[in-house]
Amino acid sequence: MSLTRRQFTAMGAAALATRFSPPLIAQATTDKPVGYAIIGIGRIADHFIDGIQHSPNSKVTALVSGHPDKAARYAEKYGVPKSSIYNYENMDSFRDNPDVDAVYVALPNSMHAEYTIRSAKAGKHVLCEKPMCINVREAHAMIDACKQANVKLMIAYRCHYEPTNLKAVSLIRSGAIGKVQSIQGAFGFDIGATEWRLNKKMAGGGPLMDVGIYCLNATRYLTGEEPSDLKAFASSDPNDPRFRQVEENLVWTTKFPSGILASCSTTYGSNMPGYFHVYGSKGWIEARPAFNYDGLRLLAEYMDASGKWVSLDEPNLVKDPYQFTAQATHFSNCVRHNQTPKTPGEEGLRDMEYMKKLYSTAGIEMLA
């Protein structure tokens, strides 16, 4: 059997989607594709657009950018008509563009709320990158605006659509590792001095909001519980000019209602590959790397139902577009079939609330 990469990836996406929404994916292949306006053509948008190429029910139909040359290049590459290139001023006129069903908001964090709300007001469904926004107030405003406009809002928590993470969740739910006791997670990188992420007005916060959020969110989907309490410490090197506005390091612990405890760590000062360990009464699961675009690896040891000791080592052979494809396909399904996304605005709101608590216990104020 020989498949093109596109066929293979589409198959994978279908198989994955089936796992959590069996009736939807079957329809997906016959649906009219959902047309996306990409708002902000940066690094993450590249991955999203690449992912969309393999989705059976999604397509890029418009671009919103402050760089006309770049937008023109992308338009040509992806077959977007010139009339569907917008800038940040005239974007709202896509209200009248029937090819735009939804938007993908891939701007710096501080712009997520404004562009989500403007898109909703233009009648477009919104898939917004994480972190959802820069504070709890904005998160509420985004949810309200989308409700008001009767459009879907989904936060691009791509790990919810990624097979390694999904397998970890499914192993835990099946009881393979027994009663979960303890989760450890970490994610960080050594940030370049010119990144917008270091500007608090644009980013809202430091590594917690950018990459720590993966660990925070993972502790929630791995446990299937909402934290009952959280506390953190933060630190910044006063002599490192990169950290005049946002924290350099942050560590935290989370308590869940069932008694599961988590300890996590994030940084902008060190290349710290994302991972999580989950320890249960009967075994353990580890993903490392856990949050990358590709090359993920799942390790586990546990007793299966027949009493056989299982020692798992699964490198994820499915490359880069896979989770982005599954994510887009899922949202498009929700749009076409009026379903609530797996990671709706409320999912992002909760993380904003937990991050607020973490920053507060670490003595850091979020932007109002």
Add this chain to the structure above:
Amino acid sequence: MSLTRRQFTAMGAAALATRFSPPLIAQATTDKPVGYAIIGIGRIADHFIDGIQHSPNSKVTALVSGHPDKAARYAEKYGVPKSSIYNYENMDSFRDNPDVDAVYVALPNSMHAEYTIRSAKAGKHVLCEKPMCINVREAHAMIDACKQANVKLMIAYRCHYEPTNLKAVSLIRSGAIGKVQSIQGAFGFDIGATEWRLNKKMAGGGPLMDVGIYCLNATRYLTGEEPSDLKAFASSDPNDPRFRQVEENLVWTTKFPSGILASCSTTYGSNMPGYFHVYGSKGWIEARPAFNYDGLRLLAEYMDASGKWVSLDEPNLVKDPYQFTAQATHFSNCVRHNQTPKTPGEEGLRDMEYMKKLYSTAGIEMLA
């Protein structure tokens, strides 16, 4: 070249000891061995006694036990005269036994203070297992009693004498991984229902005092700093009869004065192999397992002084007795040459103070 295991281990111990106390180990080989009374012949004592067999300056000369048959078996095996077998009532009479220079206290935690103080009063130097005792008050009393009696007090923090951990410390101090940002650690096991460790009066606390202490102490020797603040969460399954008295799980974060942050985790509900990760601005170090008696493994990636990228993977080929041998040799050197041990009573006292803070922030009271 062919060496017996004993020669090999003794060489290794000498090489290791040289690293931190060059003048002492040379003398050690000509010293009259320090004679140890082993107080409590349990699992850990077996490792200690095994380790001592390979030490050039240490020897088992007496046994203190509540089980006469077991004591007799050990005495025969290790050439201890019957007259040097004691029980917990008559132990103090070893004051007049010139073959006993020191004691090794390997009893349940709650007995550490009493037997350390009685030994000091009998004029014997004390090597006491971790945790040093069950609260800060006892730690002070032990230190005071040993000062008063002019005997040495060392806490058996064996990782301070273990090559994998020492190499990690030495790599960090050499600047190999740059400025340390973040440390993560964990250690726990699924405890049997009949262990004395589950009895708060005997243990003083749960996994934090028993195995979490390895992570706590590691964050201190890896950073070379003392915590400026710590906070924790604890949890116990109310339906698990094992955890009626001590905590099941505990997670915590530590802030160090330089800004290094640590997040750690311990449990009695899951087999959680001890590890630590250290992330710096220029590389990382990981030990896993980090705290076992043998089979330790050190992984690291960093740039060496010549700008060459180093990818390290060092399984520790030196078996079980090694760290116990080095530990005993070090203490015997201190006894013979009137030196302060690398892990004196004050080292144990600090951990007691930090654990008090952790328990307090987790809402758990230590025994008075």
